[in-house]
Amino acid sequence: MFTRPDTRFYKAAGLLLIAAAAFVIATLVLGGGPAEAETVEPVAAGTSTATLVIQNVINGLAFGVLLALAAVGLSLIFGTTGLSNFAHGEQVTFGALLTFFLSTNEQVTIPLVPGSFTIGLPLWLAAIIAVIVSGFTGWLQDKMLWGPLRKRRVAVLQQMVVSIGLSLALLNLLQWWMGGTRHRLTNASGGRITFGNFYVGTLTLMSVVIAAIALAGVALFLLKTRLGRATRAISDNPALAAASGIRVDSIIRLVWVMSAALAGLGGILLALFDNGAGFDSGARILLLMFAAVTLGGLGQAFGALVGALVVGVVSEVSTVVIAPDMRYASALAILIIVLLVRPQGILGRKERVG
Amino acid sequence: MDILINALEQMFTPATAAFAIAAIGLNFHFGLTGLLNMGQAGFMLLGMYGYAISVREGLPMWAAILVAMGAAILFGLLLGWPTLKLRGDYLAIVTIAAAEIVRYVGRSNTLVEVTGGSLGIKGKDYKGPLEDLSPFPDERITVGPFTYHGSASDSWWLRVVAWVLVALFLLLFWRLSNSPWGRVLKGIREDEDAVRSLGKNVYWYKMQALIIGGVIGALGGVIWAHGSAVVADAMGRPTTFWVWTILLLGGAATVMGPVVGSVVFWAALSLIRAVAKAFIPESILPSTAIEPFGLMLVGIALILLVVFRPQGILGNKKELAFHA
Numbered sequence: 001m002f003t004r005p006d007t008r009f010y011k012a013a014g015l016l017l018i019a020a021a022a023f024v025i026a027t028l029v030l031g032g033g034p035a036e037a038e039t040v041e042p043v044a045a046g047t048s049t050a051t052l053v054i055q056n057v058i059n060g061l062a063f064g065v066l067l068a069l070a071a072v073g074l075s076l077i078f079g080t081t082g083l084s085n086f087a088h089g090e091q092v093t094f095g096a097l098l099t100f101f102l103s104t105n106e107q108v109t110i111p112l113v114p115g116s117f118t119i120g121l122p123l124w125l126a127a128i129i130a131v132i133v134s135g136f137t138g139w140l141q142d143k144m145l146w147g148p149l150r151k152r153r154v155a156v157l158q159q160m161v162v163s164i165g166l167s168l169a170l171l172n173l174l175q176w177w178m179g180g181t182r183h184r185l186t187n188a189s190g191g192r193i194t195f196g197n198f199y200v201g202t203l204t205l206m207s208v209v210i211a212a213i214a215l216a217g218v219a220l221f222l223l224k225t226r227l228g229r230a231t232r233a234i235s236d237n238p239a240l241a242a243a244s245g246i247r248v249d250s251i252i253r254l255v256w257v258m259s260a261a262l263a264g265l266g267g268i269l270l271a272l273f274d275n276g277a278g279f280d281s282g283a284r285i286l287l288l289m290f291a292a293v294t295l296g297g298l299g300q301a302f303g304a305l306v307g308a309l310v311v312g313v314v315s316e317v318s319t320v321v322i323a324p325d326m327r328y329a330s331a332l333a334i335l336i337i338v339l340l341v342r343p344q345g346i347l348g349r350k351e352r353v354g
Numbered sequence: 355m356d357i358l359i360n361a362l363e364q365m366f367t368p369a370t371a372a373f374a375i376a377a378i379g380l381n382f383h384f385g386l387t388g389l390l391n392m393g394q395a396g397f398m399l400l401g402m403y404g405y406a407i408s409v410r411e412g413l414p415m416w417a418a419i420l421v422a423m424g425a426a427i428l429f430g431l432l433l434g435w436p437t438l439k440l441r442g443d444y445l446a447i448v449t450i451a452a453a454e455i456v457r458y459v460g461r462s463n464t465l466v467e468v469t470g471g472s473l474g475i476k477g478k479d480y481k482g483p484l485e486d487l488s489p490f491p492d493e494r495i496t497v498g499p500f501t502y503h504g505s506a507s508d509s510w511w512l513r514v515v516a517w518v519l520v521a522l523f524l525l526l527f528w529r530l531s532n533s534p535w536g537r538v539l540k541g542i543r544e545d546e547d548a549v550r551s552l553g554k555n556v557y558w559y560k561m562q563a564l565i566i567g568g569v570i571g572a573l574g575g576v577i578w579a580h581g582s583a584v585v586a587d588a589m590g591r592p593t594t595f596w597v598w599t600i601l602l603l604g605g606a607a608t609v610m611g612p613v614v615g616s617v618v619f620w621a622a623l624s625l626i627r628a629v630a631k632a633f634i635p636e637s638i639l640p641s642t643a644i645e646p647f648g649l650m651l652v653g654i655a656l657i658l659l660v661v662f663r664p665q666g667i668l669g670n671k672k673e674l675a676f677h678a
Contacts, residue, residue, distance in 0.1 A: 084443045114637040149661065157390060157442055161598065161660045164392075168595050169653025172646035179642065283591070287454055290447050322464070329458040332451040339448060340436040 049320060051197045056316040058198055062208050064312025066273055068305045069211040070266030070282075071289035072218055073259025075304040078293065079235035080255050081146070082156045086163045088263055089286030090170035095134045095264025096277035097174060100183045102126035111176050123186055131264050138260025141166075142253045150252075167283070175279040182276040185268070207269040214265060215305060218258075222301055231255060288315070288328060291335035297344055310334070357628040359499050364624040365617045368508060368581035371516035372398075373620070375574030377601045377612030378523045382567030384598075385607035386531055387560055388543035390446040393433070394571045395593035396453025399460060399586060400425040401572025402579040403469060406480035415483035419576070426572035429456075430565035438560045453594065460586035474585035477507060481580055484515065508581050516577045520613060523570055528609045530566075539563055540607075592649070599656045605669030614667055623648050 074088045101108050103126035107116040121129070145166070149159055190203035222228040230251050233241040242248045263282075270285070271277035292311045296303020311331045318330035364370065376394055383391040404422035409415065433452050437445040459465065461472040469475070488505030495504050505511040530536050538559055541549040550556050575589070582588070596619070604615025626648045630639055639647060665671045 084447065111643070112638055145657075154661070158660055158664060160390075160443065160446065161602070162657050164595055164598065165653045165656030165660065167653070168592065168656065169650045171592075172650035172653065176643045176646040176650065287447075287451050291451065294444075294447060323462050326458050326462045326464065329455045329462075332455050332458075335451055336436065336448055339440070339444060343436075343440050343444065 053317060053320055055198050056320060057313055058200060060313035060316030061309060062200065062204050062273065062312070063316060064309035065208050065211045065215070066266060066270050067285065067288060067292055067312055068308035069214055070263055070270060070285065071292045071304045071308050072215065072301055073262045074289050075293045075296070075301050076231070076255050077259050079301065080231060080238075080252050081150070081159075083146070083159050083163065084290070086160065086286065087167040087170055088259075088289060089282035089284075090167055090174060091134060091137070091260050091263035091282065092267035092270065092285065092289075093174055093277060093279060093282030094137065094170070095130050095267035096185070096271035096281065097178050097183065097279070098130040098133055098264070099123070099126045099268050099271070100178075100185055100277065102129055103185065104183070109177075111173070127265075127268050130268060131261050134264025134267075135257045135261030138256040138258070139253060141260070142256035146256065147249065147253065150249075167286075171280065171283055178279050180279065182278040182281075184276040185271050203272050207272045211266070211269050214262065218262065218301065227251065227254065284328075288331055291331055294335055295338050357625065357632065360628055361621045361625045363500060364620045366513060366517070367620065368512045368516045368577055370616050370620045371513070371520050372574045372578035372581065373597060373600055374520050374613045374616035375516075375523055375577060376571045376597045377604070377616055378520070378527055379567040379570035379574065380597055380601050381527060381606060381612055382530075382539075382563050382570065384601065385611070386536060386539040386543065387563040388442070389438075389560060389564060390442050391449050391564065391567065392446045392591075392594055392598075393449030393451075393453030394568075394597045395589040395591065396449070396456045397426050397429060397568040397571035398575030398578065398593070399453070399456050399589040400429050401575035402584045402589070403460060403475075404572070405576045406475045406579060406584045407468060409480040409483055410475065415487075418480075418483070419573075422572050422576055423569045426568040427565050430568040431561070434561045434564045438557055438564070450591065450594070453589075454591070457586045457590055469586070470584070472585075472587065474583055477580075477583050480584070481507060484580060485509075485511070487511075512577075512580050516581075519573065519577065524609060524613065531607075531609070535559075535562075595656070596652065599652055599659070602656065602659050602664070602666050605666030608666070608668040608670070611666055611668050618667070619652075623652065626651055 070088075070092045073091070074085060077083055077085050077088075102119050102121045103123045105118060105120050107118055109116045119126075145162070146159070149162065154162075186203075188203075190201055192199045192201045193205065220228075222232060230241065230246045231254075233244070233246055234248055234251055238248055267277065267282060271281070274281070288311050289308075292307035293304050294307070295310055296305065296307030311334070314334050315327040315331040319327050322330060376398055379397070380391060380394050383389040383394075401422040404425040405418045408418035408421040413421065429452070433445075433449055437448045460469045462469075463471050465471070485505050485507075488509070488511035490504035490509070490511050492506070493504055494501055495510060497510075502513070503509045531540075538549060538554055541552075541554075542556055542559060546556055549559075600615035600619045601612055602615070603619055604611030604613065627644055630644050630647060631641070659666065
C-alpha cells in the first residue's frame with residue numbers, strides 16, 4: 001500500500017489547502033472582530049482574528065509535524081500487521097519520561113527498588129539513550145508478546161484488545177514510576193523568534209527540525225532501501241512477500257523497533273514543545289494519533305504525515321472559535337466526518353472496507 | 355478479616371451493579387453481535403448527564419429516565435450511521451473518539467452552566483426523586499457486618515434498585531438472545547455475509563444492537579451517578595476498558611458473565627489493594643502507588659484473559675466472540 005507520493009498526493013494536498021482556506025475564511029467571517037481572551041498563548045488584547053488564525057496555523061503545523069513523528073510508527077505497525085496498537089500512546093510517554101529520568105537533577109526512584117538517586121546526564125545524551133531504550137522495548141514487546149500471538153494466529157481484533165490491556169498496564173506502571181505530576185525536561189524557556197506579528201519558540205523550532213529530519217529519514221528508508229521496500233511489500237501483501245523470500249517476521253520485528261523508537265523520539269520532542277510530560281501525556285494524544293493515521297488512510301505511512309498536519313492545524317485553529325479545552329474534540333469530530341465521506345482516508349486507495 | 359468483609363462489601367456496591375449493567379449492554383454489542391464498541395463510557399456519561407440535568411431542571415423522574423435513554427439512542431444512531439458499514443476496527447476508533455468528545459464537551463468550561471464543567475453536577479441536584487421513593491427509614495441500618503444509610507446516596511435502597519435492574523436486564527438479555535432476533539445477531543457475529551445472503555438487513559440489525567446496548571449502558575451510568583456524582587473525568591477511556599475486562603472476565607455471550615465479571619473484578623481489586631497495603635512495606639510500595647499498582651494488574655489480567663482464556667470464566671470456547 002505504500003506508494004510514492006504521486007498525483008493522488010498532490011490532489012489530496014490541494015483538497016487540504018482548499019479546506020484550510022475555507023476554514024480560515026469561515027472563521028474570519030463568522031468570528032470577526034477582536035479575539036476572545038481565552039486562547040492558549042497570551043495574546044495582546046485587540047489582536048485581530050486574522051493574526052490569531054495565522055499564529056494558530058503556525059502552532060498547529062509545528063504540533064502536526066511532531067504528532068506525525070509520534071504517529072508514523074502506529075501507521076507502520078498497522079500497515080504490516082493490521083494491528084491498531086492502543087499501547088502506542090504509552091510508548092510516546094515512555095520516551096519523554098525516560099529522558100526526564102536520565103537527565104533531571106532531582107531525586108528519582110524505580111518501582112519496587114527502595115531508595116532514590118540522581119543520574120543527571122546532559123539532555124541530548126539522555127534523549128539518545130531514551131530513544132535507544134524505547135527501540136529496545138519495541139523489540140522486547142514483539143519478542144515476548146506480539147510475535148508469539150502472531151504465531152498462534154490470534155485474530156487481529158483479539159490482539160487489539162490485548163494492546164488495550166497493555167496500554168492500561170503501562171499507563172499505571174508509568175504513573176507508579178513517575179507519580180501524577182508533570183515533569184519538565186529542561187528549565188531553559190528558550191527565546192522566541194519573531195517575524196512581523198508572529199513568533200515561534202526556539203525550542204519548538206528545534207523540535208520541529210529534528211522531527212522533520214527523522215520523518216525524512218523514515219521516508220528515505222521506505223523508498224530507497226531494500227528493507228524499506230520489503231516493509232512496503234509486506235504491507236501490500238504479506239503472503240506474497242513471504243513467498244518471494246522476504247523474512248516477514250524479522251521485518252515486522254524491525255518495524256516494531258522503529259515504531260517504538262520513533263514514538264519515543266516523538267514523545268521527547270512533544271514534551272519540549274509542550275513544556276513537560278506527565279504519565280498520561282501520550283494517552284491524551286493517542287486518539288489524535290489514531291485520527292491522523294485514519295485520516296491519512298490506515299497503514300499509509302505518508303498518510304500519517306498529511307493526517308497529522310490536518311489534526312494539528314484543525315485543533316489549534318479551532319481554538320479561535322471554541323474554547324481551548326475543547327480543541328481536541330474538534331480534531332476527533334473531523335475524524336468522524338472524514339470517515340463518513342471518505343472512509344479510506346485522504347491518501348487511501350478506494351477499496352471495500354466492510 | 356476486615357479485608358475479607360471489605361471485599362464482600364465491594365461485591366454488592368451500586369458501582370458493581372452499575373458496571374454489571376454497562377457490561378450487559380456491551381454484551382449486546384460484543385457478545386451477541388461482535389461489535390467492538392470502545393465507547394461504552396460515553397453512553398454511560400450521556401445517560402448520567404441526561405438524567406441529572408433533566409431532574410435539576412425540574413422534569414419528573416420518568417421523563418428524566420426517558421431523556422437519558424433518548425440521549426443514548428441518538429448517540430448510537432450517530433455513531434452507527436457512518437461506521438457500521440465499515441471494518442470492525444473503524445467502529446472501535448470512532449466509538450472511542452466519540453466517547454472522548456462527550457467527555458471533553460462535558461468537562462469544558464464553556465458549558466459550565468449546564469454540565470458543571472470539570473467539577474460536574476452535585477448529588478443533591480438530582481438524587482432527590484429516587485431517594486424520595488425509598489420505603490426504607492431515613493437512618494443508618496446495620497445488617498450483619500454491613501452498615502449503610504437507609505435511603506440517602508450510597509444506601510440500601512440504591513442497592514436494591516440497582517440489583518433489581520441488573521436482574522431485569524439479565525432477563526431481557528436471556529430472552530432476547532434466545533429469540534429469532536438474537537439468533538440473527540449471533541449469525542452476524544459468526545458470518546456477516548451469510549446472514550446478508552439470507553436477505554437480512556445486517557446494517558439495521560447491528561444498529562439495533564448498538565442502540566439497545568447503549569441504552570442499557572446509559573441506565574448503568576444513571577445508577578453509577580446515584581452512588582457517587584456526575585463527573586466527566588470519571589468516565590474516561592479507563593472506564594470503558596474496565597467494562598471490557600469485566601465482560602471478558604465473566605465470559606462474553608453468556609447471560610451471567612457480566613455480573614460474575616463485575617463482582618469478581620471489584621472484589622479482586624479491593625483485595626489486591628488491601629493486601630498490598632497490609633503486607634508490602636511502605637519503602638517498596640508507597641501508599642500513592644497502590645492505586646496504579648492495582649490497575650496495572652487489571653491491565654495484565656486483561657492481556658492474560660484475552661490470550662489464554664478468551665471465553666472468560668463462564669464462556670464456551672466454541673462461542674468465541676473474536677472474529678477478524
